[in-house]
Amino acid sequence: MELPVEVSAMILQDLGMTDLNHTTKSCHTRTLRRIRKEMTLLSDDFAADVPTESKYSDAYFVYNFPMNMVKTMLVIKKIWSRYGGLFSCKSKYDVLDIGCGEGAGMFGVYLGLRDEADVQGLRLVGIDGTRKMLERARYLAREFCKNDPRLKMRFYRQKIDATWQFRSKKKYDIILFVNSLAEIIRDESIPSSFMGPVFGRLANQGLVVIIEPALKKYARRLMELRDYLRGRQGAQVLLPCLHDGPCALLKLDKRKEWCHQSVSWLPPDFMRVINEGLNREIDCLKYSYLVIAKKAQRQVKPHSYLVISQLLEEKGKKRCFLCTPDGRVELVRLNKAKANKNVGFGKIAKGDVIRLQSVLEKRVDYWQVTENTFVDIQR
Numbered sequence: 001m002e003l004p005v006e007v008s009a010m011i012l013q014d015l016g017m018t019d020l021n022h023t024t025k026s027c028h029t030r031t032l033r034r035i036r037k038e039m040t041l042l043s044d045d046f047a048a049d050v051p052t053e054s055k056y057s058d059a060y061f062v063y064n065f066p067m068n069m070v071k072t073m074l075v076i077k078k079i080w081s082r083y084g085g086l087f088s089c090k091s092k093y094d095v096l097d098i099g100c101g102e103g104a105g106m107f108g109v110y111l112g113l114r115d116e117a118d119v120q121g122l123r124l125v126g127i128d129g130t131r132k133m134l135e136r137a138r139y140l141a142r143e144f145c146k147n148d149p150r151l152k153m154r155f156y157r158q159k160i161d162a163t164w165q166f167r168s169k170k171k172y173d174i175i176l177f178v179n180s181l182a183e184i185i186r187d188e189s190i191p192s193s194f195m196g197p198v199f200g201r202l203a204n205q206g207l208v209v210i211i212e213p214a215l216k217k218y219a220r221r222l223m224e225l226r227d228y229l230r231g232r233q234g235a236q237v238l239l240p241c242l243h244d245g246p247c248a249l250l251k252l253d254k255r256k257e258w259c260h261q262s263v264s265w266l267p268p269d270f271m272r273v274i275n276e277g278l279n280r281e282i283d284c285l286k287y288s289y290l291v292i293a294k295k296a297q298r299q300v301k302p303h304s305y306l307v308i309s310q311l312l313e314e315k316g317k318k319r320c321f322l323c324t325p326d327g328r329v330e331l332v333r334l335n336k337a338k339a340n341k342n343v344g345f346g347k348i349a350k351g352d353v354i355r356l357q358s359v360l361e362k363r364v365d366y367w368q369v370t371e372n373t374f375v376d377i378q379r
Helices: 005-014 025-047 057-062 064-087 104-113 131-147 192-200 216-229 269-274 340-347
Strands: 092-098 121-128 151-157 172-178 202-213 235-239 261-264 284-294 304-307 312-314 317-324 327-334 353-357 360-363 366-369 374-377
Touching (some): 005 057, 057 064, 064 284, 104 121, 121 131
Parallel strands (some): 092 172, 121 151
Antiparallel strands (some): 304 317
């Protein structure tokens, strides 16, 4: 996955560095030094749980914004590939981005869907309380709308907190929280009093898409929200979960586990230039997420499981952990058991869905891949 070239051009144009690359970087030394300093301060404040995105908006725009946009694109494409039938009776979609900031979420939806032939119209609405970030969102919206007549966008400046309520009675097909729920709700849990009105604004078969940082405290809140919604009439968690059982990680006694994704991507060159000297891990997108549907059914894939760890290599074996209806399961393949049927096991990555046939269930929480086990990665 890559950031679309036109988005890179828009970002650099807004910052006055349209020619930025490894050859011309010396021409932008002062701006680059300022942005790198802002990125450090922004990171320090984030670690201290102090929101300063608007204060260091240039740093956020060149670093967090592209990654949040691509994260949204990834989630939207995953929804479309697995649950495209949800929207089979529609050709136009209404999307609401709550706490939109510069619009990474709503633009990510657009970029994730614009090449789908069935999409004939997208009406995107963004709400945020920060004037400077909305100005950038409007600038990007104008650029996108120039080239796509299907696209309509509106923005509203409103302060959003835990007591915020919808003013409009309009129904939406997709409601987004992209790195915004952590700022809106500071509590240990996400209150039903906040989420209830959100679900009330969904059209039938509409979706709430929540994307959060991959930190334990935010990811575990989503895991708890997922378990709270499990079995509630009208709500169905579609992703990343593949079953209706209790959260496999919440069931564990220790609070050291949390469900999140790690996805490789190709950062644009300008991000690599800016990252010089900072040495941040920019080649991997890490996030936690939930996709919750109103009046829709989860797609059932027999013998398919979500991989919730990286592939771990040890002496004489490889292993990973799966999320199953009965809890977390350790899946192991001894090196001597490698065969053509299970060769896919060696390519497993966190967040993959794998289908297993003829796996040896030695214990309820320990399965073994044998020479006769069929392993299929379903990305």
